[in-house]
Amino acid sequence: MPPIEITLWHVLIASGLTALCTGLGIVPFLFVDRISDRFLGIGNSLAAGLMMGASIGLIFEAHLISDMKLAIGLAIGAAMIVATRALLPDDHDEEESLTLGLESASFRKMLMIMAVMTAHSFAEGIGVGVSFGGREGFGELISSAIAIHNIPEGIAIALVMIPRGVSKMKTTLWSIFSSLPQPLMAVPAFLFVLVFEPLLPIGLGLAAGAMIYMVFVELMPEALEHVKAQAAIPVCLLATAAMLAFQWLL
Template identity: 45%
Template sequence: MAAATGLGAVPFFFVELDPHWAGICNGMAAGVMLAASFDLIQEGQEHGAGNWVVIGILAGGIFILLCKKFLEQYGEVSMLDINGADATKVVLVVGIMTLHSFGEGSGVGVSFAGSKGFTQGLLVTLAIAVHNIPEGLAVSMVLASRGVSPQNAMLWSVITSLPQPIVAVPAFICADAFNKFLPFCTGFAAGCMIWMVVAEVLPDAFKEASPSPVASAATLSVAFMEALSVMFQSFTHEYK
């Protein structure tokens, strides 16, 4: 799952982004993050605790706002030779995508502990691995648009998904406990991503490119991610 995320950086070994395309790529990244948020919200609701999903969304938005204020007060932030406001945004995007991996890792562990055991867990693992490729592309687009090398973009894309295999193990061992916390965790991660898209990623995209291509890129990204999600949900249901 984690290795698959790194595949999202592959295009940037062959292309270089000018400011216009950087804006469109940020729009695509926003679409991927929004689609991932919708999937997390749906996953939390499927566990029968809609109120905790809503509380998680609100908590996630507040958490990112506080983190942003903390980073601004901390002083000059630096990451991967990026400084200032851009570095703050990169830290937040990488942090949010890493955070959302905890929820997906929990889902993998719980699926292995389900009634179908290994078969169901393997299907969920493969589905998330494929789903991680466009998420790695989203992280890489945000990094590449700020001058980060393809090698570093690939490395950080993989790092954002490392919690998935790590968290899957305790989630499998303590499936009942993780099931109870999953709705809040998925809502929290979704709230973080929604806040970041609306407050940071899309505004940056609109500065670099005109609204029409940015909106089109974001819409197509959401549609592609949702189609991918529906396809794998349908396949998993039929296989079971």
């Protein structure tokens, strides 16, 4: 059977679907009326573990190509986060938050998560585009890996927005918005694969670095505010294992 020729449409549809998957993060919230402490604690631990598993997967893919570029990507990811933090209004800046009716710390947290999630999506878009230009089946593999890891990212966004009074509809749209850079970058990366290909391990490292930041600085501290470590850590580790097992199956 001759291999199917990959066209720009394949890339656009695949990367559009990965972005839509981020919206699935709302699903667990459709079944609860009142967000309890326990739900927040376990939910954050779960999202942290799934993201941890996903970033190990991305780091492994990058490691197979170049450890040097992986290290550069992780460093750029860290620098990007430090820069984002510096650009955001600080905790005592009341003005922006008052317009939304939120305490400033909450507002800052939502902005930070949206900024990190949206920025690292650019790197993931490059990953999707380049992989469709590579060996047969690689595009499907990388896009499904990214689509699946977008779901806990959607959960993470919902976990910060829903308890702060943002509607479920708006939360879903914001989640999808955070992944729109994926189709946006996948198309040029596919068209100019020779230019973008050397960047692939850097992009994967950057995306993994941003997710690891989310796990340590946003998700786990939030989880530990609501449930004890004896509950949060096992849930996180089991979710990491589940994500790794899932990627192995793929």
